[in-house]
Amino acid sequence: MTIPFSAAEAQTSAVLVINAGSSSIKFALISCDSPQPIVRGEIERLGSAEATLNWRIAEDKQAEQILAQASHEQGFAAIVACLAPYQSMLKAIGHRVVHGGEDLQNAALIDAECLGILEANSALAPLHNPANIAGIAAAMAAWPTLPHVAVCDTAFHQTLPEMAYRYAIPDALYRDHGVRRYGFHGTSHRYVSERAAEAAGLSYQNSSWLVAHLGNGVSTCAVHNGESVDTSMGLTPLEGTVMGTRSGDVDPNLHGHLQRSLGWSLERIDTMLNRESGLLGLSGLSNDMRTLLEARANGHDGARLAIAVFCYRLAKSLAAMRCALPALDGLIFTGGIGEHAPDIRRETMAHLSWLGATLDDELNQQTVGGKSGRISSSTSTAIWVIPTNEERQIVLETLAVLAAIH
Ligand SMILES: Nc1ncnc2c1ncn2[C@@H]1O[C@H](COP(=O)(O)OP(=O)(O)O)[C@@H](O)[C@H]1O
Numbered sequence: 001m002t003i004p005f006s007a008a009e010a011q012t013s014a015v016l017v018i019n020a021g022s023s024s025i026k027f028a029l030i031s032c033d034s035p036q037p038i039v040r041g042e043i044e045r046l047g048s049a050e051a052t053l054n055w056r057i058a059e060d061k062q063a064e065q066i067l068a069q070a071s072h073e074q075g076f077a078a079i080v081a082c083l084a085p086y087q088s089m090l091k092a093i094g095h096r097v098v099h100g101g102e103d104l105q106n107a108a109l110i111d112a113e114c115l116g117i118l119e120a121n122s123a124l125a126p127l128h129n130p131a132n133i134a135g136i137a138a139a140m141a142a143w144p145t146l147p148h149v150a151v152c153d154t155a156f157h158q159t160l161p162e163m164a165y166r167y168a169i170p171d172a173l174y175r176d177h178g179v180r181r182y183g184f185h186g187t188s189h190r191y192v193s194e195r196a197a198e199a200a201g202l203s204y205q206n207s208s209w210l211v212a213h214l215g216n217g218v219s220t221c222a223v224h225n226g227e228s229v230d231t232s233m234g235l236t237p238l239e240g241t242v243m244g245t246r247s248g249d250v251d252p253n254l255h256g257h258l259q260r261s262l263g264w265s266l267e268r269i270d271t272m273l274n275r276e277s278g279l280l281g282l283s284g285l286s287n288d289m290r291t292l293l294e295a296r297a298n299g300h301d302g303a304r305l306a307i308a309v310f311c312y313r314l315a316k317s318l319a320a321m322r323c324a325l326p327a328l329d330g331l332i333f334t335g336g337i338g339e340h341a342p343d344i345r346r347e348t349m350a351h352l353s354w355l356g357a358t359l360d361d362e363l364n365q366q367t368v369g370g371k372s373g374r375i376s377s378s379t380s381t382a383i384w385v386i387p388t389n390e391e392r393q394i395v396l397e398t399l400a401v402l403a404a405i406h
């Protein structure tokens, strides 16, 4: 394979962050002392004829390589080749893992015990954990001498009090089978709430935040004194508010109803709720908020409905999270939609006027394209846009694990 860029001077050390999905591997090589990625890239549609590796160096130079029918192993071989010029800076690999259950309360060095925990939790995140584990195995084969660290989406939420994480179902299902609320996107909720506290000049350990992470997956979180105290996702990343293709909350009797009245199998119902619902299901058009905003402007009724339900349900979820906080220092929007869609922020906040948080229309409109800042009026409870950077948080947590073991 040809490397179209000159090799970087290997003066700093760097961490490679990997987010391996079922058909994609996202990666970012990030210097230990600066948040800007040195190289970032993604392999999409792994296992298909269209499998492609795209990567970018220093934000401007781009390259693409077709990897037809590539497996995870072949995908990692291509990433190793792409990172060859940077090999000497590479200090560790940090892996995003979705479900760490109750046993992984913090980022952890990946050894046999840690892998066993991740495998034991696969049943609770069947869409995410098996792919994460396949990615870890392939990355460990590619970089066998480097330390690998697992940073779980669930870890930040391990501080939830019992009243927030327990479902009102028989106790034995929790005690014997781990059925409880875990919460996800913790890496993002932690990162943006800490940055908001810094921006507001408050101590993170003495402040309270409501966070709306609005990407393809959507979740809300209440953060008090640096700890997650409630969050909208539950046992799996399906619970909560409306997402790109996921329904969020539905009546738990829906499964039985569809099975009895339409003869649907559990697999059919799981697929419908995870992949055919949310913005896509309501609009009949797309799971992508950009497409829906444009379609609504052109009079598409499904897009209008999907956006209306998305904003109302999001506001209700934030209102519920407010119960977990004794005080409120600010509300934070993040994720692709939260960072780039002022109309969605405005339409959500319109349902929350009783919170005492009002937008400054001009600041709201201006804060797009990855900008960070306060978008509320001067007399209001603060509303912030803070671009998330899960990769940066994974680097910080990976370095903390390495520091602890040395
Ligand atoms: N300019 C924009 N306006 C509205 N929505 C946007 C814009 N840019 C990105 N989005 C939306 O952000 C969502 C993806 O968010 P992102 O955080 O990138 O997702 P992921 O969870 O895959 O990381 C999509 O719905 C996309 O349409």
Ligand SMILES: CC(=O)OP(=O)(O)O
Pocket: 098, 153, 184, 185, 215, 216, 217, 218, 237
């Ligand atoms: C856990 C989860 O929902 O992750 P994502 O938003 O990456 O799908």
Ligand SMILES: [Mg+2]
Pocket: 215, 335, 336
């Ligand atoms: Mg994202």
